[in-house]
Amino acid sequence: MTALQLENVSKFYPSGDREIFALGHASLEVGDAEIVALVGPSGSGKTTLLSIAGGLLSPSEGRVMVGGDDISGYNPNRLTKFRREKVGFVFQSVNLVPFLTARENLLVVADFGRRDKKKAAARADQLLGELGLDKRKNNLPAQLSGGERQRVAVGRAFMNEPDLVLIDEPTSALDTKLGEQVMELIVTEVRARDTAAVIVTHDLRMTRRADRILAIVDGVIGDTPMS
């Protein structure tokens, strides 16, 4: 089954009398349990593609299917529900809630989804255990190291048992060693859960573990020589 399918997806923004293309006629399929790395220079459309795939933006044209559901025509409320239930995000700057503990940062996802509290607590504990954060789960983000924070962010992305995980520049703020550790962690978690993942990065060293590498330039997707 295909976890993510983009068919001829474009995104453009009006600018005076003209339209600025952020993404042009992009087509892409990501299978279940497949990890795709999306590389490209700044402003190439990586983030736009990730945002459309995650239901954060609606495409101007084309069709977006996630887990078999066509989300292209979803209104903002349905997109909110879709993100809550089907997608996990790992943000570039981690973006943990500073006044919540590691465990609460995971539980907040279930809280917004109004999930069963006991089940959510059990899942958060399980994820934190698997991420090696058992003893750090009651610490605030400020009390965690950079790597630990990144692990919490990964745990949060998996909290809602998503069909698709979208990861934005996970190593941009980390040194090479820590970056590789985080990449290793992401790949391990994605593979362990048979979840599809799209990882946006412009750091080619981070793409080694991906199943496929796609390049995007000026809003147009193409396979890279490394794929």
Added chain:
Amino acid sequence: MKLALLELRRRPWRFAPAVLALVLLTALLLILGGLLDGLYTGFTGALRAQPGPLLVYSADAKVSVPRSRIDAAMTTEVKQVPGVEQVGGLGTALLGAEVSDQAAQASVALFGYQLAPRGVPAPPEITGQVYADTSLKAYGVKEGQTLLLGPKRYPVLVVGWVSDTNFMLQGSLWGSVDTWREVLASARPDLVMAPGTYQVLTVSTTQAADPARVAAAIDAATNGTTHTVMRSVASDSLPGIKQQRSTFIAIISTTFFVVALVVALFFVLLILERFGMYAVFKAIGASSGQLFSQVVLQAGVIAVLAFMLGTLLAVGVGALIPPQVPLQLTAGRAIEVGAGLLVMATLGSALSLRRVVSIDPATAIS
């Protein structure tokens, strides 16, 4: 897990400016309300305490006790009106009172009465004996003490206490009709009235009677020489009462508006600061409604906390205010202020709804 409550608990300093502002505004609201209540009760206590629902004035007095005169013939006519149960004469004299061991004079309103007001015993049988309002304790008045009234220093003996019976912000003294007449003859011989003449009549009605109809019947029976009003109308007709109330209500309303403004500005700024966090929340599936409810919950908790602290502050300030100042802090007023604060804080926080809705979840990832 309530995000809003966790943030309040773990980052209380962040909300301190709003809480501090609302504490001060709460104290201000309570003190303003307390002054309004204190002024009203201090002005109207003697009239509100009257046993009957109706007060009869002479028509030309324009509902003013000092200007009104009701003679014996009018009293007889009033007594014969169907629905009238009891009629009692009431007279007053506004005087200065010398209190032994006190340098300053106390301002008093001496009443002579036939029907005992609520909370006031039957008139003392001995002329020259009076019950004093407890507010006069602030002027050093004690039970068993003799007060010297007016320029001729007419002596009256305080034989007991009554409460909430003041008139025109003057501490009241309640004696027999004879005591009133003697004091008036001593202090204001020009105002002495013929036997059987009083300033106003207090009228109680039979259970089946409609007081408004009885009032109209009284004025008809006296051929329009009387003007009979309900007790509440008599109270509200005292000079300055309406102006006081409208002035204070305007100030209190403005203060409530400031409460809403403070809360609105605080949360608008807070949401600007939280822009990134809210974008992430929206990206992971939070709806605008869920985020907005967190804001409203925080505004509510802040309002409740500020109300509690503000009440303590108002009570503390009230304790420092001299007892002569008519400040009356009541539970009823506090409940009103608390409810108003909660409503205005909620309305204020509601102004941030547009900002919450406008946060684009896509900014979490860009």
